[in-house]
Amino acid sequence: MGFEKINGEEWFREELYTDVAQSVKVKSKLVEDQSTLDGKKLQDIVIIDTERYGKVLILDGIFQTTEKDEIFYHEPLVHFPMFSHPNPKKVLIIGGGDGGIMREVLKHNIEHVDLVDIDGKVIEYIKKFMPTLPETAFEDPRAHVHVEDGFKFVARCVNENIKYDVVIVDSPDPVGPAVSLFSREFYLDIKRILADNGIVVRQTGSIVLQSDEMPSNFRHMKEIFSDVTVFTTDVPTYQGGIFSFVAGSNKVGIFNKDLEELKKRYAESGIKTKYYSPENHLASMKLPKFAQDNLTQYSYGEELIIDMAGCNQDTIKSEKKWREFVVKLCDDVLKMKRYGETIVEDFGFAKSRTAGFSIVQLIETSSIVAHVANYWGYVCLDIFTCAPFDPKATIKFTKEFFEAEKIKALYVKRGEFLTEEIQMINLPKN
16 A cells, blocks of 8 residues: 555555555656644555646545545535424534635535534645645634544533534544444434534435445434435545445434425525536435435344254263353354353252353354253253354254254344334233
């Protein structure tokens, strides 16, 4: 990742993923620096000039924006929420140090915009080397720039009861300093600072190469906001094709807009855009079928509950065999890393309950738990993971390992949407 020589020419190679990369030939290197925070490295900053994309901002080796295709990102991320809101006057931008988001926000008839970016160096380099992105945004009297942590800024707004009509989270992917901007605490604070009809919107990655990011953030916001929707765009320099955004609001129905209404507001605003249009606004909400399906099928984890009878007595009464089972299950079947030693405790003998060994193993996504009833030759096994696995292969391996005569299995997806305050399934009536 970074600068490399190809046939005597300098290129910049982006390796956002372990198995996919893209490179762009460098015409000239304008910035190669590192920013710090409290004496520690914050991020690497690179700005290059290229033939194909013009000047390119790169943070920590990842393409952030280019002069050529920035409108594909900045215009929809701004004008979708701004034209969805009935009359936005006060806007908060988290991130967005390149100024492109603020430039588009200031095209609207707003009164105040706060831009909060953790890295002041990015802002200064953009002003000097890529001034066509912000244009005059940083000099606009309505614009107020804060160089600080966006998570802490929002928390302070909660304490001071400051409200915004639109909040735009223009953050990188959830790594490094941006991790806190994807937390539940952050979303809850955003909910508290939204005014009536308030809208929050954020980027949520490629629906192809980051297939979990959009559904997980949609799910996250759905649990907090009254109305949540997804819209998309296409940014040529962002790997993975169609790029997604998730928007949420405390106002139900705020994203349900008629084309004629959008056309009227767009025309009356006098705003000039190159990518965004009222037609594009509505079309961007029409997701490919697989992406739409992911919104309803996404869950937090998978659980396999297995009961076995007629098991080999020597196997289920052997601590050594239980440890062997756990290792083989994790390494060969689930293919998940074990954390810590396998806990195996013997609770003795009883006829009417599970009383032999109890087994607990933490794994990289959750846990494996088992209980043994020696008297009955019975095993109760529970495998819970937050990563996909093959339940049929797991059942087959488990049955064969314990030489079980009978087996009953229940496969459950955990964390699906709950529509009632209390739901009871198969519980006794009394």
